[in-house]
Amino acid sequence: MGLKSSYHTLADEQLMSMIVTRDQKAFEALYDRYSRLIYTYFHRMLWKDKEKSRDFTQDLFAKIVHKPEMYDPSRPFKTWMYSVAHNMCKNEYAKHEVRRNAHEEIRHTDNSITHQGAGATIDRTLFNEKLLEALRELDEVKRTTFELRFNQEMSILEISEVMTCSEGTVKSRLFYTLKELNRKLKMFEGILSMLIITLLS
Numbered sequence: 001m002g003l004k005s006s007y008h009t010l011a012d013e014q015l016m017s018m019i020v021t022r023d024q025k026a027f028e029a030l031y032d033r034y035s036r037l038i039y040t041y042f043h044r045m046l047w048k049d050k051e052k053s054r055d056f057t058q059d060l061f062a063k064i065v066h067k068p069e070m071y072d073p074s075r076p077f078k079t080w081m082y083s084v085a086h087n088m089c090k091n092e093y094a095k096h097e098v099r100r101n102a103h104e105e106i107r108h109t110d111n112s113i114t115h116q117g118a119g120a121t122i123d124r125t126l127f128n129e130k131l132l133e134a135l136r137e138l139d140e141v142k143r144t145t146f147e148l149r150f151n152q153e154m155s156i157l158e159i160s161e162v163m164t165c166s167e168g169t170v171k172s173r174l175f176y177t178l179k180e181l182n183r184k185l186k187m188f189e190g191i192l193s194m195l196i197i198t199l200l201s
Contacts, residue, residue, distance in 0.1 A: 016064075
């Protein structure tokens with residue numbers, strides 16, 4: 001128990017250096033730390049396909065355990081890992097036109113919402129559902145940027161490293177993404193205003 005605990009206190013980069021030497025417990029500690037977050041990322045980016053998300057999660061960690069030399073130790077492990085996940089999603093989009101078809105289906109669904117007035121309590125579940133629908137209509141770059149900032153809670157700097165662009169570019173993408181979401185989700189203007197302040201800071 002004590003040994004397992006000590007592994008879980010090590011930094012990501014230390015664990016990766018131990019994985020290179022085929023240390024199984026180091027891999028288990030890293031898997032415990034990130035598998036749920038990575039699954040959530042894939043689930044949101046791959047059309048909420050649970051099976052595909054599980055497969056992609058396992059594939060990513062298989063790369064880590066079988067080819068740890070892929071990791072560049074000069075980079076923070078977290079941003080490197082999300083870069084790999086990001087590229088896996090990009091490859092999936094390139095192989096399939098499902099995403100565009102899904103957008104068309106969403107446009108034909110009933111998205112009417114009765115406005116209850118500014119003083120009414122907003123149903124957070126409804127907001128999340130409509131937000132997800134709106135995100136699916138965005139291009140891959142904007143959707144990924146929003147996902148990394150809002151759901152994965154990565155910093156502007158970390159996102160710039162994952163997506164290999166400047167911090168200014170990340171902020172610009174977030175700004176225009178939020179502007180577009182604000183247009184699509186006018187009934188949730190109050191929540192989106194708070195998001196703009198939070199995500200751009």
